[in-house]
Amino acid sequence: MRTCKHILLVDDSKLARMALRAVLNDLGVEADVTEAADAEAALELTERTGFDTVFMDYNMPGVDGLSAAAVIRVRQPEAAIALVTANAQEDILAEARRLRLAFLGKPVRREDVLRFISGSDVAERV
Amino acid sequence: MSDPAAGSAAVPLVIPSVLDELDMGVVIVDDARRIVVWNTWMVRHSGISRRTAIGAELSALLPAMAGGRVELAVRDALDTGLPAVISHHVNHDLFPLLRGDGMTDERVAQSIVVRPTRTGRGVGCLIQIYDQTAAVERERKLRAQRSARYHAIVDAARDCFVTVDEDGAIWSMNPATEERFGCSAAAMRGQPIARLLPQLQDLPLLGEPLVPVRAVGAGGKAFDAEISMGSWMNNGVRHFTLFIRDVTERNLAAENLRRTERIQALGELTGGVAHEFNNLLMVIRANAEMVLAHAGGEAAAHAAEIVQAVDRGRNLTDGLLSFARRQPLNPVRVPLDAAVEDIQRLAAPLLGVAVEIAAPPILAGAAVMADRTQLQNALLNLLINARDAMPDGGRITITAGPGPEPGQCHIAVADTGTGMSPAILEKACEPFFTTKDQGKGTGLGLSMVAGFARQSGGDFLLASRPGAGTTATIRLRGTSGDGPPGAAADADGAGKEDGPPPVLPPLRLLVTEDDPQVRAGVLAMLAQGGHRTAAAADGPDALDLMADEDFDLLVTDIMLPRGMNGVALACEARRMFPRLAVVLMSGYHGFDPALLEAVGPAAILRKPFTRTDLERAMAAALRQRPRSPA
Amino acid sequence: MFDALEQDAVTELLNVAVSRSAAALSRMVGKPVAMSVPNVRILSRAEALNAIGGNRNTPLIAVGEQFSGPFSGRALLVFPEARSLHLVQAIVGDQLTLEEIADLEEDAMTEVGNVILNNCLSGIANMLGCRIEATLPHCFQGGVEQIFKRTIRGDDDGVILFMSIDFSIRDRDIGGFIILLLDLNAMSNLRSAIARYVDGVRRSLTDRESP
Ligand SMILES: Nc1ncnc2c1ncn2[C@@H]1O[C@H](COP(=O)(O)OP(=O)(O)OP(=O)(O)O)[C@@H](O)[C@H]1O
Ligand SMILES: [Mg+2]
Numbered sequence: 001m002r003t004c005k006h007i008l009l010v011d012d013s014k015l016a017r018m019a020l021r022a023v024l025n026d027l028g029v030e031a032d033v034t035e036a037a038d039a040e041a042a043l044e045l046t047e048r049t050g051f052d053t054v055f056m057d058y059n060m061p062g063v064d065g066l067s068a069a070a071v072i073r074v075r076q077p078e079a080a081i082a083l084v085t086a087n088a089q090e091d092i093l094a095e096a097r098r099l100r101l102a103f104l105g106k107p108v109r110r111e112d113v114l115r116f117i118s119g120s121d122v123a124e125r126v
Numbered sequence: 127m128s129d130p131a132a133g134s135a136a137v138p139l140v141i142p143s144v145l146d147e148l149d150m151g152v153v154i155v156d157d158a159r160r161i162v163v164w165n166t167w168m169v170r171h172s173g174i175s176r177r178t179a180i181g182a183e184l185s186a187l188l189p190a191m192a193g194g195r196v197e198l199a200v201r202d203a204l205d206t207g208l209p210a211v212i213s214h215h216v217n218h219d220l221f222p223l224l225r226g227d228g229m230t231d232e233r234v235a236q237s238i239v240v241r242p243t244r245t246g247r248g249v250g251c252l253i254q255i256y257d258q259t260a261a262v263e264r265e266r267k268l269r270a271q272r273s274a275r276y277h278a279i280v281d282a283a284r285d286c287f288v289t290v291d292e293d294g295a296i297w298s299m300n301p302a303t304e305e306r307f308g309c310s311a312a313a314m315r316g317q318p319i320a321r322l323l324p325q326l327q328d329l330p331l332l333g334e335p336l337v338p339v340r341a342v343g344a345g346g347k348a349f350d351a352e353i354s355m356g357s358w359m360n361n362g363v364r365h366f367t368l369f370i371r372d373v374t375e376r377n378l379a380a381e382n383l384r385r386t387e388r389i390q391a392l393g394e395l396t397g398g399v400a401h402e403f404n405n406l407l408m409v410i411r412a413n414a415e416m417v418l419a420h421a422g423g424e425a426a427a428h429a430a431e432i433v434q435a436v437d438r439g440r441n442l443t444d445g446l447l448s449f450a451r452r453q454p455l456n457p458v459r460v461p462l463d464a465a466v467e468d469i470q471r472l473a474a475p476l477l478g479v480a481v482e483i484a485a486p487p488i489l490a491g492a493a494v495m496a497d498r499t500q501l502q503n504a505l506l507n508l509l510i511n512a513r514d515a516m517p518d519g520g521r522i523t524i525t526a527g528p529g530p531e532p533g534q535c536h537i538a539v540a541d542t543g544t545g546m547s548p549a550i551l552e553k554a555c556e557p558f559f560t561t562k563d564q565g566k567g568t569g570l571g572l573s574m575v576a577g578f579a580r581q582s583g584g585d586f587l588l589a590s591r592p593g594a595g596t597t598a599t600i601r602l603r604g605t606s607g608d609g610p611p612g613a614a615a616d617a618d619g620a621g622k623e624d625g626p627p628p629v630l631p632p633l634r635l636l637v638t639e640d641d642p643q644v645r646a647g648v649l650a651m652l653a654q655g656g657h658r659t660a661a662a663a664d665g666p667d668a669l670d671l672m673a674d675e676d677f678d679l680l681v682t683d684i685m686l687p688r689g690m691n692g693v694a695l696a697c698e699a700r701r702m703f704p705r706l707a708v709v710l711m712s713g714y715h716g717f718d719p720a721l722l723e724a725v726g727p728a729a730i731l732r733k734p735f736t737r738t739d740l741e742r743a744m745a746a747a748l749r750q751r752p753r754s755p756a
Numbered sequence: 757m758f759d760a761l762e763q764d765a766v767t768e769l770l771n772v773a774v775s776r777s778a779a780a781l782s783r784m785v786g787k788p789v790a791m792s793v794p795n796v797r798i799l800s801r802a803e804a805l806n807a808i809g810g811n812r813n814t815p816l817i818a819v820g821e822q823f824s825g826p827f828s829g830r831a832l833l834v835f836p837e838a839r840s841l842h843l844v845q846a847i848v849g850d851q852l853t854l855e856e857i858a859d860l861e862e863d864a865m866t867e868v869g870n871v872i873l874n875n876c877l878s879g880i881a882n883m884l885g886c887r888i889e890a891t892l893p894h895c896f897q898g899g900v901e902q903i904f905k906r907t908i909r910g911d912d913d914g915v916i917l918f919m920s921i922d923f924s925i926r927d928r929d930i931g932g933f934i935i936l937l938l939d940l941n942a943m944s945n946l947r948s949a950i951a952r953y954v955d956g957v958r959r960s961l962t963d964r965e966s967p
Binding site: 195198202205206207208209210211212213215216217237239241242265269291292293295315316 | 780783784823825838841842845847848856859860863864866867868870871874877878881882887888889890891892893926928
C-alpha cells in the first residue's frame, strides 16, 4: 500500500465529496482530507500544499477535472491522481492514461477506491 | 423488480415451437447472459444451430458483437430493467445475419428491441430482431426515384447549388460548387456557409431575392456571383438552397456591350459632326481660294493661311471619322503585288530583326477593289499581331492571289507564333478583346480588319491552333485585270497628284447640293472655264432640271434631303442620260461599295476639296463615263 | 422542496446520469462528445414550457418513455428539430444526403433518446440501489405545446425535474432538454430514497468520527 496521508477531494457536489469520505472512512484510511468544490480551488491548494492522493471529479462548472489534473500532475509528479466520472469516453480515458491518472467510475464503489489507494490500479478503466 | 416465483414456468417447451413459427428473430438470455432461446429464424439467418447457441454466452458465440450496442442494451435490461431500441440506421454491426434465401448473400438489415423479461431462472432479457431489408430496399428505391430527377439537374448544372439549414450550416453541394470553390462537399459539410461566401455571415441576407456578391473561388480567383435562393421545409425544418451563378462573363459582356454602344453612339455623333464640319470647311476653303485667285499681296497671304488651316481641319475630321470607323471608303483597283510589296516595306521597321518576312510571287494583274489606305492599315494590323505572337522571333508569310471563289482575291498573313486556343480564337475578332497587357493592345485590331473586309464587300477568316501559328485571311472582291491600276475611280488619289490641272472643255454642268453655302462655293469654283452651270438643292429638283435640259456632268453631294440621296439621283439621271459623267461629293458615308457600284463609273470627291481637286475629279469622271450610248 | 444537500444530491445524481449518456453517445458516434454540467431545476409544467422557450411553433422532436418502479413517471428528451438533424448527421455520418437523414431522423432520434434517457434512469436507479422499468421509447414531433399535450398533461399533478443539457459533437452544438415528470408519489419516493442515501453517507461519516 502506498502512502496515503494527504488526500485532496475535488468535486462540485458536496454529497459526492461526503460519499467519497465515507468510503475512505469505511476503508479505514487514516489521513488528513482536504476538500475543494471546484478546479480553481484545487489548483490554488496544490500551489501551496503537497498531496499524495487526489480524487478529481471530471465534470465541473468552469475548469474541467482533466485540465486541472494535468496541471497538478506537473506540480506534483509523485501524487496518485484519480479521475472520478461516469463519463467514460474513449478520448477522456486516453487522456487520463497519458497523464497517469487512475479512472474511477461514478457512483464510486468501495472496491475501486480500495484498488486505487492500495496502488494496484493505475490508469485502468474500471 | 423480478419475482422468481412468477417466472418459474415462464419458458415452457411449447413456447419455443411457437417462436419458431415467427418471421423474426427471438433470442432470450438469462441473468448470466447465457442464451436460453434461439429460434429457428435465428438458426436460418445466423447459420448457428440451436444446439451450439443454447447455453452459450452471447459475446462468446458472436465475438464481433462484444462491447457493442446489443450487449450493452442486454446489460442495461438485466441490471436496471430498461428496454432499448436499436436501429440499423444508426448501427452497422448488429447480429451477423445473412438473408440466406438462396438468392443473395446480403446481410439482414435489422432493427432490434431489447427488453427485460423473466425466464425460469428469474430475470432475463428478450431480444427481438426484425428484418428491415425489404423496408430498407423500398426506402432506397423511393429515395432514388425522388432524387434522380433532382440530381440529374443539380449535378449536371453548371451553376452552383448549395443547401444550408436555418443556422447557415452547409448540408450539401453539387459538383459545380466543388469545382468553382475548389473544395470538397464532404469537407464542407456542416461548415458555416460564410466559409464559402463571407458576405452571407448573416443569413437574413438570404431573404433578399437576388444577391450580387464578389466571391472568391478555387485558387483564390475572384468572380462576380449572383445568388438566388429557394427555401423548403423538410420534416418541419427550414432549409435553403442557394443558386450561385458566376456572372463574371455576363458582366464583362454587358460592360463590353456598353462600351461598344458608347463607341457606336460616339461614332454616329462624330460622323454627323464631321459631315457638317466638312461642309463648313468646304465653304471656307472655296471662298478663301476665291480671294487667293483675285487678290494679291497681304490679302492673298491671309487667304493662303486660311487654306492651310482648312487642310489641317480636314486632317482632324479624317481622324475623327477613322476613330468612328466611319471613314469613307474609296474603293479603287489595288493590284495585289504592289500592295504586298508596299506593306512589306512599310512594316519592316516595326517587325524587328527576329521576324523574317516572305511573300511568294503573286500572279501579275491580280487586283482587288478596296480602299488602298484601309487595306494597308488592315495588313499592318495583321503583321503586328503576328509579330506579337512571336516574341522569340519566327517567320511571316504573306500570300495573295485570286480565289478561292471566282471573282474573289485573298491576302493571307501566316505566322509561326503561339497560335490561339479555340476559346481565344472564337473571341479574337470581338471589339475590345485582347490578351495583351493593359496599354499594349486595345483589342480593336482584328475587329477593324474584319469590319473593313465586310464594309468592302468581302470577309475575314482566322485559322489558328495553339502552337501551330495563325493564318489570317482577308478576302475581297477582285477586279478584272484590264484598265490601268488605280484608274477605275482614282479621283481622290489623282487630286493629290501634282502636275498641271487638266484642261476641261466647256461643259453643261448640274450641281446638286443641299447646303446653300457649299453650293455657292462649288458654283464659284466652276465659274471660270466657260461652263454652263445649273444648280439644284435636292434630287427631285435636279431631275426636274434634267427633264428640261441636257447635261454632260452631274456633281452631286451623296447626302441629300427629300428621300433621294446622291447615289440614287445619279442612277436615275443615268437612266435619262446614259453617257452622263458623275462626280460624287462626300462628307462621310457608310455606303456599301456595292451600292456605289450600282451608279456605274463615278469619281468620288471628299470634302473639303480644292478647285483643282474638283477639276481632276471632273476630268476622271469624263474619262470613265460609259463609252457608247446604251 | 429539497433541502440544500438533497438538491445537491439530485444534481449530482443527474450529473452522473448525463455523464453516462455522453459516454454512451460518444460510443455511438465514435467521436468525442463534449458536455456542459447540466443545470437541474424543479419546475411546474408552465415553467417548463417557458424554459424550453423559443417560439411556441419552433418544431421540436422529442423522445419519451414511461417508467415505473419505486418511483414512476415519464422521461422526455427534447431537441429543437434543427439540432436534432445535426445530431443524427453526427451519428450516421457524412455520406448521407439531407433527404436521407430526414428520412431516418425519427428512427435515429428514437434510439439516441432511448440511450440518453436509459442512462439517466439507470443512473438514478444505480445511485439509489433500485430497479426501474420503462416502456419502449416513442418519438414525437411538433411545437412545444403539442408535445406537452401528448406527454406531460396539464392535469398531471406531478413535479418536473428539468435539465438543460448541452452536448457538442465535432463543434456542432446540440443543446436540448431532459424532462423527468414524477408523480407526487414518485416524488416522495425519490425524496425518501435520496434522504436515505444522504443519511447513509452522513451516518458512515459520523460513525467513523465518533468512536
Ligand atoms: N497572329 C496571332 N497569333 C496569336 N494570337 C493572336 C494573333 N492575332 C490576334 N491574336 C489574339 O487575338 C487578340 C485580339 O487581337 P486584336 O488584334 O483584335 O487586338 P490586340 O492585338 O490585342 O490589340 P490591338 O490590335 O488593338 O493593339 C490578341 O490579343 C491575341 O490574343
Ligand atoms: Mg492587334
